Amino acid sequence: MIECKNITKTYKSGEVEIHALKNLSFKINDGEFVAIIGPSGSGKSTLMYILGCLDTPSSGEYIFAGKNVSKLSDDELAEFRKNKIGFVFQMFNLLPRTTVLRNVMLPLIYAGVSPQKREEKAKNALTVSAFPQEFWHHFSNQLSGGMQQRVAIARALVNDPQLILADEPTGNLDSKTGDIVINTLVDLNRKGHTLVIVTHELYIAKYAKRIIALKDGEIIEDATVEKSKSLKIIKE
Amino acid sequence: MLITDLLQETSTALLSNKARSGLTILGIIIGIGSVIGMISIGQGTAGSIEANIQSMGSNLITIMPGFQRSFSQVSAGRGTAQSLTMDDVKAIEEEIANVKAVAPQLSRRYQVVSKGKNTNTQIMGTTPAYLSVRNLKIDEGSFITEQQVTSFAKVAVLGPTTRDDLFGENSNPVGQTIRISGINFKIIGVTQPKGGTAFASEDDMIFIPITTAQKFLAGADYVSTISVEAESPQVITDVQTEITNLLLQRHHIADSSMADFNVLSQQDILKAATSMTNTMTIFLAAIAGISLLVGGIGIMNMMLTTVTERIREIGLRKAIGAKKKDISMQFLAEAVMLTFLGGAAGVVLGWVLSILISRFAGIATSVSLTMILLAFGISAAIGIIFGYYPARRAASLNPIEALRYE
Numbered sequence: 001m002i003e004c005k006n007i008t009k010t011y012k013s014g015e016v017e018i019h020a021l022k023n024l025s026f027k028i029n030d031g032e033f034v035a036i037i038g039p040s041g042s043g044k045s046t047l048m049y050i051l052g053c054l055d056t057p058s059s060g061e062y063i064f065a066g067k068n069v070s071k072l073s074d075d076e077l078a079e080f081r082k083n084k085i086g087f088v089f090q091m092f093n094l095l096p097r098t099t100v101l102r103n104v105m106l107p108l109i110y111a112g113v114s115p116q117k118r119e120e121k122a123k124n125a126l127t128v129s130a131f132p133q134e135f136w137h138h139f140s141n142q143l144s145g146g147m148q149q150r151v152a153i154a155r156a157l158v159n160d161p162q163l164i165l166a167d168e169p170t171g172n173l174d175s176k177t178g179d180i181v182i183n184t185l186v187d188l189n190r191k192g193h194t195l196v197i198v199t200h201e202l203y204i205a206k207y208a209k210r211i212i213a214l215k216d217g218e219i220i221e222d223a224t225v226e227k228s229k230s231l232k233i234i235k236e
Numbered sequence: 237m238l239i240t241d242l243l244q245e246t247s248t249a250l251l252s253n254k255a256r257s258g259l260t261i262l263g264i265i266i267g268i269g270s271v272i273g274m275i276s277i278g279q280g281t282a283g284s285i286e287a288n289i290q291s292m293g294s295n296l297i298t299i300m301p302g303f304q305r306s307f308s309q310v311s312a313g314r315g316t317a318q319s320l321t322m323d324d325v326k327a328i329e330e331e332i333a334n335v336k337a338v339a340p341q342l343s344r345r346y347q348v349v350s351k352g353k354n355t356n357t358q359i360m361g362t363t364p365a366y367l368s369v370r371n372l373k374i375d376e377g378s379f380i381t382e383q384q385v386t387s388f389a390k391v392a393v394l395g396p397t398t399r400d401d402l403f404g405e406n407s408n409p410v411g412q413t414i415r416i417s418g419i420n421f422k423i424i425g426v427t428q429p430k431g432g433t434a435f436a437s438e439d440d441m442i443f444i445p446i447t448t449a450q451k452f453l454a455g456a457d458y459v460s461t462i463s464v465e466a467e468s469p470q471v472i473t474d475v476q477t478e479i480t481n482l483l484l485q486r487h488h489i490a491d492s493s494m495a496d497f498n499v500l501s502q503q504d505i506l507k508a509a510t511s512m513t514n515t516m517t518i519f520l521a522a523i524a525g526i527s528l529l530v531g532g533i534g535i536m537n538m539m540l541t542t543v544t545e546r547i548r549e550i551g552l553r554k555a556i557g558a559k560k561k562d563i564s565m566q567f568l569a570e571a572v573m574l575t576f577l578g579g580a581a582g583v584v585l586g587w588v589l590s591i592l593i594s595r596f597a598g599i600a601t602s603v604s605l606t607m608i609l610l611a612f613g614i615s616a617a618i619g620i621i622f623g624y625y626p627a628r629r630a631a632s633l634n635p636i637e638a639l640r641y642e
Contacts, residue, residue: 054555054635075559082557089639093552097252107556109241155556 002051002163003027007060007070009046009217020046021057022217028196030162033189035208036198037230043217045167048198052085052165053077065162082111086156088166088185092148094140094155100126101136104154111159125158126151128191129184146177153184157193164188166197170204182207202231237562246569249542257574260538264578264618265585267528268611272586274524275607277593278517280600285509289502291430293370295336295469296502297476299324299462299483302495318458319487319496322446325462327486332478334471339366340459342449348442349415350402357398358441359416361449369465372438377410377425385445390452392421396429397440416442419452472501531578532618539571539626550630551638564631571623572616579615583608 009021020043028034038044049055050062053069054077062070069080086107094103104122113121126136131150135143140151149169156164166185170178186207189195199205206225213221213230221230250257301319325340342361347354366372367379375396384391392414394402403409409423421444429439450457466475480492480499489495543550550563590601 049636052555054639075561078554078557078559081555087555089552091548093548093555093639095549095552098248106553109237110553110557110559110562112237115238115240 001027001029001065003061003063004050005061005063007047007050007057007062009043009050009055010058020217021050023060024219025060026212026219026222028163028194030194031189031192033186033195033207033209034197034212035205035210035225036196036212036214037200037202037205038214039200041216042214044198044200044214046217047214048165048167048196051163051196052087053081082107083159084162086159086161086164088149088152088156088164088169090168090171092145092152092172094148094151096141097139099137100131100140100143100151103140103151104158107155107159121158122154125154128157128188129154130187144177145173146180149173149177149181150184153181153188157188161193163194163196166195168199168201169197170199170201178204205231237565242565242569245566246573249546249566249570250573256538256541260534261574261578261581263531263534264528264575264615265531265582267524267531268579268582268615269585269589270524270527271521271614272583272603272607272611273589273593273601274520275517276586276590276601276603277599278513278520279604279607280590280594280602281516282510282513283602284600285513286506289506289509291371292502293463293465294502295466295472296369297464297466297472297479298500298502299464299479300498300500301458301460302497318456320459320462321457322450322459324483324486325459327482328462328464328479331482332475334467334475336465336467337365337368338465339363339369339463340446341366341461341463342446342454342459343441343461344454346417346453348398348402350409350412353402355398355401357401359449359453360441360443361446361453362443363446365465366443366463369463370438372430373428375426375428376408377423379425379427380443380445385447388447388451389445390419390421390448391424391444392416393425393427393443394423395427395437395439395441395443397437398442399426401440414442416444417453472503476501528614528618532575532622535571535574535619536622536626538574539567539623540629542570543567543626543630546630547633547638547641550633551635551641554633554635555639560631563633564627567627567630568620568623571627572619575615575619575622576612579612582615583611586611 004024004026007021007024008019011018011020024047036044036047046055050057053064056070056072056077060070061068064080065084069077072080095106101119101122104125105118108118108121129150131147131154135147140148143151169185170181173181182204185195185197197204197208205211208225210224211221211228211230212219213228221228225231299320322340325338328335329338339362343358345356346359347356362380363385364380364382367374377393379393380391394409399407399409402414403412410425412423413420414423415421427438446459464475464479466472476499480495483497484492484495487496553563587603590603593599594601
């Protein structure tokens with residue numbers, strides 16, 4: 001379970017202070033599927049980085065699995081990310097000229113898992129993300145975008161994280177492959193993974209169960225998909 | 237992160253751009269190779285000069301005349317004094333302990349004529365002790381005897397080069413006659429070739445009894461050099477001091493800085509030669525070191541480019557839990573692997589270079605294990621020094637900015 005208490009994030013750009021996040025508070029329970037939506041500049045990326053422990057809030061508390069992570073140092077945050085959070089990025093961010101299997105095993109290298117166990121876990125993760133076995137030993141840069149993103153999903157869940165964060169996971173894909181990827185994510189949530197998607201594409205947000213809509217650094221709506229008005233209002 | 241992971245990551249990264257890695261390694265290869273090659277020349281030269289000096293005779297002490305001092309304060313130059321006499325030689329022989337042999341020498345160049353040929357060479361008047369003192373061996377016939385010295389015999393022993401010049405190569409001139417400065421000498425022997433020393437070739441010389449040289453050639457009874465062989469290397473310094481004191485006393489000189497002679501041991505000469513070759517080695521190594529430095533800068537250049545190219549990868553690694561140390565280790569390992577490969581190939585290159593130099597340029601070279609270990613150490617150090625800054629830069633990247641980097 002994660003909880004945000006009065007989170008603010010302020011950047012200084014020269015003389016001007018930019019308030020990216022203003023006093024956000026919400027909870028996400030285990031097993032939820034949340035879509036954070038909002039137009040560019042709404043602060044959704046900033047929020048994702050804080051949820052993903054890549055950044056810390058300027059003030060307020062961020063409680064992750066009972067631990068306050070808002071005041072941790074860079075290396076402590078890295079330690080935290082290592083076992084508890086899986087990332088899926090818009091640009092896939094796979095290592096080129098490296099096999100699919102090795103890409104998926106990468107987080108396990110830093111987590112200190114033994115080489116034998118790594119392969120077993122990576123194969124499991126690839127199976128869960130429905131990645132076809134015949135491509136396991138292909139180089140990642142030889143795959144299509146949709147395939148690459150599924151490798152990235154397998155990599156995100158190989159450590160059995162408590163939270164999977166996806167930042168515009170379909171942003172670089174056409175709608176058909178985007179559907180495959182989003183269905184893979186829905187499937188993961190069905191299997192019990194907590195999922196947070198950050199997106200500005202409303203049709204993607206519809207797959208989630210809960211919508212948190214941001215505008216100018218403030219939550220303008222926090223509701224289930226069925227009750228959400230934002231899905232109808234927000235336009236790019 | 238395990239060592240094997242680090243190695244695998246590193247080799248994947250280096251192999252992904254073979255041309256660039258190869259060229260960067262080449263810089264180190266040339267650097268290490270030239271350092272090894274240059275030092276091998278320095279060490280080889282030092283070794284051959286040392287062997288040369290040793291071959292002049294073991295435990296050798298040389299006494300040479302100093303300045304000719306006169307009342308007019310005009311110095312005629314070092315070595316011009318005719319202050320050493322046969323009496324000094326006898327005194328050294330009799331009064332100083334731990335002396336194995338003493339050989340007085342009186343040498344000067346004269347025109348020498350044989351049947352139809354002539355040459356100008358060093359005529360060395362000496363005694364039988366010369367053989368032992370100077371490590372000289374007889375090839376044919378015999379050397380000057382004690383009896384020939386006392387009887388002012390007009391006999392000569394030729395060096396092999398002089399023999400070749402006067403009688404043709406490898407002939408046996410024993411029994412024949414030569415004319416030195418118009419006086420007939422009978423040849424009684426030829427010495428074995430010894431090779432040129434750094435100072436004078438004993439192969440191109442004619443040895444005659446010192447008494448004969450004094451009486452018939454120089455017309456004076458001084459000696460130009462006294463060679464003394466000490467009993468062992470340990471007593472050389474003592475013998476040197478004793479000789480100095482004895483001669484000062486005999487020449488009635490109270491102030492040792494005004495001495496009209498110089499007493500040099502082989503170690504003094506060796507020391508001077510060693511300091512000379514050391515300077516040369518350092519000079520050569522410094523020049524080669526510059527190319528190593530340039531190679532190191534090449535490493536840094538490549539690593540900085542790599543870090544910039546792989547910013548997003550660094551961001552990803554950080555996002556999935558790599559700590560600062562993991563990232564900096566990875567890039568440092570890449571730099572060290574580059575220099576290490578370059579170092580290994582450089583050692584081979586340097587070795588080949590030293591073999592080629594000694595074969596084709598005739599300069600003595602020597603490659604030692606210490607040098608190779610040193611070269612490896614230096615190349616690893618270069619990797620760490622020049623890889624440190626790029627690695628630190630990679631490690632300190634902000635993961636968010638790195639992930640967003642276009």
